[in-house]
Amino acid sequence: MLDIADELNRWAEEGRDFAVASVVSVGGSAPRGPGAALAVDSGGTAIGSVSGGCVEGAVYDLCVQALQDGRTVLERFGYSDEDAFAVGLTCGGVIEVLVTPVRADAAERPVYAAALAAASRGEAAAVARVARGPAELLGRVLLVRPDSSDSSGASTSHAGGPGVSHEGSLGGRPELDRTAVAEARALLAAGRTGTLELSEDGARCPGGVTLLVESSVPPPRMIVFGAVDFATALVRVGRFLGYHVTVCDARPVFATRVRFPDADEIVVDWPHRYLRRTVTDDRTVLCVLTHDAKFDVPLLEAALRMPVAFVGAMGSRRTHEDRERRLREGGLGERELARLRSPIGLDLGARTPEETALSIAAEIVAAREGGTGAPLTGSRTPIHRDGGGRGSGAVGAREAA
Known part of the structure; x- marks a missing residue:
């Protein structure tokens, strides 16, 4: 429900009645995890999704019914062996959906x-x-x-x-x-x-x-160090992924709003000094795009000692080897150096800033979700990892809880 909070909050402020269907649990291969929601207002407008399309119609009907009778229900949807096009998840998964009316009289x-x-x-x-x-x-x-x-x-x-x-x-x-x-x-x-x-x-x-x-x-933070062309594209991708994106560079002529209109924040400061004074946590992503030793070595010495989610640095393999040598000389051990993802990004054959930003974003998502970065074609790893390993035996198309 909270994943569509902006629109639902507007409905609530306008006094609309609505019903919310939220995923409670998933099993096997299911496209969306717990908390994913679809909502329907009294006028029939629908927002959100619980299954990527597999059972949306049936869930929509449940929301309409909940608005009419005021009852909260829990429904189970799963794969039907007899008819893969029946109300169910043709991808083979099972989801439970809680449908709750939020009426003015509730x-x-x-x-x-x-x-x-x-x-x-x-x-x-x-x-x-x-x-x-x-x-x-x-x-x-x-x-x-x-x-x-x-x-x-x-x-x-x-x-x-x-x-x-x-x-x-x-x-x-x-x-x-x-x-x-x-x-x-x-x-x-x-x-x-x-x-x-x-x-x-x-x-x-x-x-x-x-x-x-x-x-x-x-939202988690993405801090992009280095006001370069590649950073412009990465800022856009970071915002798209839901990060609060900060650009930091010591050069005021490059770190400007004109160059980075999509950034949430632009900071002119030495990167290592800014990192030490700003707030980070275990969801923070740090992307070092300066590939200049005087900026990135002191920055990485600080970053690799911090409990952040991801530390990546741009540069050629030769630059990486020189950078790693300097970091060792600065006192970093193998455990800390193992956290550094450099050269940053997955091997997509990227050349343009946009393609490079995509490769960096792909590595960030893979690191966060435990993905391999390998093609799904021919792979036997679970597509939806949250549901992996929990089984997905065939069940009826819909079962009332």
């Missing part, structure tokens, strides 16, 4: 509105919904924030402990609420979306209540 509407507003503003927040359990709990929702006040500034309850606030309830059961807030807080801290199995009294044990927890966190 008690949970203010919680959904607050969650969508927070996500659309890029604030950190987690939404926990009951996807499986007693009928009276299905669709109940909690909003968890990493601060001590809601969006209006009013204080809220602190079931998760100091530094955490929440809005809403999973059915007025304090122990369940306390456990759900604590678990949602842990997923929010990791920036993850997933499901949790809890008992009705809040204990962690399967078979009681299944929660779908969606996390909304500020």
Whole structure:
């Protein structure tokens, strides 16, 4: 749901009724993971996707029905051996979809509105919904924030402990609420979306209540060092992938808004000095395109000692060998040097700045998702890794939960 928060927030502000269908779990080969959503408003407008097209029509109908009867339902879609074109995932996967009406008369509407507003503003927040359990709990929702006040500034309850606030309830059961807030807080801290199995009294044990927890966190950072032509294309690709992109260069004549209109931020400073004073985390991507020793060696000495997600540097193989020698002389060990991806990018035969940016982006995605970078043709590795290894036996086209 939070992946389409911008549009849903607009619907909520306009007072529209809508229903949201969210992927709860996937098995086998399925195109979208938990949290992916499709929404339909009372006028029949649809946004988002839960399956890349396989079961969209059936899910659309479920949303329309939910708007009419006000009922939350959990549906299962899977491959049908008898008819690959029946309502199901012809790619062989299985998904469970939670369909929730968010009508003006719903008690949970203010919680959904607050969650969508927070996500659309890029604030950190987690939404926990009951996807499986007693009928009276299905669709109940909690909003968890990493601060001590809601969006209006009013204080809220602190079931998760100091530094955490929440809005809403999973059915007025304090122990369940306390456990759900604590678990949602842990997923929010990791920036993850997933499901949790809890008992009705809040204990962690399967078979009681299944929660779908969606996390909304500020976008990860991509910092591009070197205001060169290749950086212009990489900035565009980084924005397309959802990164907050910063360009840093010590030369003010090159680091300009005219040259980088798509950058979120442009910094004129020595790269290593800026890196040491800016905020990074384990999702941050650093792309060093300067291929000039006086800039990139001190920068990489700092970068390779930081817990960031990706450090890559442009340059020829000869440049890389010289750079690596200088880094060793600067005190970096083999473990730190092994983190450096240089020459940066996958081997696509790229020549233009746009092609080079694509090759760099491909390596970043492969590193983040554990991909090999090899062609899928002839490969036996899972296409959708989140669902890999969990099995995908043939099931009925649709099964009501």
